[in-house]
Amino acid sequence: MPCVGRERPSGIEDYADAEGYINAQALTCAQLAGTFQEDADLLTTWYSGWYNGLGKKHFINVGRSKEAEHLTIVHCKEHPDETVIHAIGFVIDEMRTKRGIEISK
Secondary structure (H helix, E strand, O other), X not given: OOOOXXXXXXXXXXXXXXXXXXXXXXXXXXXXXXXXXXXXXHHHHHHHHHHHHHOOOOOOOHHHHXXXXXXXXXXXXXXXXOEHHHHHHHHHXXXXXXXXXXXXX
């Protein structure tokens, strides 16, 4: 994944606080795009699990997860100031709409 506004990617630990925690709800698309590929993979996998936990789901559809990760990265490249959590929500909503999946709220 190319980095945004940097010559070389940074590690995700650069976005951690003094105790090593990353505020996943505040991480921006530019920050995600500015990490090493393996760090971006780790983060998007974590976000996927977080969303599944919210939905009380305990399965993973590998193909859909990879598609969502790709679409999130594409979306983030187009919206670097957006938070990753918002970008993932947007992508998931778009994927559900495309598949005709309705979620009761």
